[in-house]
């Protein structure tokens with residue numbers, strides 16, 4: 001797939017077919033993502049892919065913590081507030097997705113259900129977790145973002161869907177313990193990955209972007 005088309009047609013997938021992605025293809029996707037640039041070529045990323053029975057067990061653990069009302073303690077804190085213009089964009093996106101699904105994504109009950117769906121990896125056969133050493137600074141989080149985008153584009157080029165999920169780091173300590181990752185690592189992001197369920201309405205919701213003129217300024 002041509003690069004610009006790949007970037008413009010990628011979208012977050014929130015319903016997957018259960019069929020696993022062959023290991024050699026997942027490896028190829030990670031290998032491609034490793035070509036991402038990083039600060040001083042530090043390549044600070046570390047990747048765990050969880051599948052099968054272990055993925056089911058992890059979903060159960062996360063849903064149990066949610067049901068128990070355990071307060072999330074993500075390694076990267078959730079934003080507490082947003083500048084007004086950005087808050088408006090977020091609301092617009094949520095409203096559009098909510099109306100497509102016929103639900104109010106701001107209702108506490110739906111929010112909880114939506115979190116549980118995140119914790120079930122939206123039905124994907126694999127969950128990817130990105131880590132790095134927690135002594136690393138913001139540049140390495142930036143690098144992880146580049147890696148994540150490369151990974152998602154490489155997957156899309158193979159006809160494989162992904163969704164990046166901040167919610168998947170809610171219970172960072174428990175996830176690290178479950179996956180056998182030392183507490184000294186920072187859990188940065190979870191990404192569900194698998195073949196998209198193209199029939200599902202949720203996968204028809206292409207998000208919009210603000211007009212380029214609103215974020216671009218020419219100085220000449």
Ligand SMILES: Cc1cc2nc3c(=O)[nH]c(=O)nc-3n(C[C@H](O)[C@H](O)[C@H](O)COP(=O)(O)O)c2cc1C
Pocket residue numbers: 010011012013014093118163164165166167168189206207
């Ligand atoms: C860092 C990050 C965290 C995200 N967390 C979640 C999440 O927890 N759950 C989810 O369903 N989508 C999550 N998303 C997906 C965004 O909602 C999505 O990228 C955005 O709405 C734009 O839509 P698109 O990916 O289809 O272009 C996250 C995206 C990023 C980059």
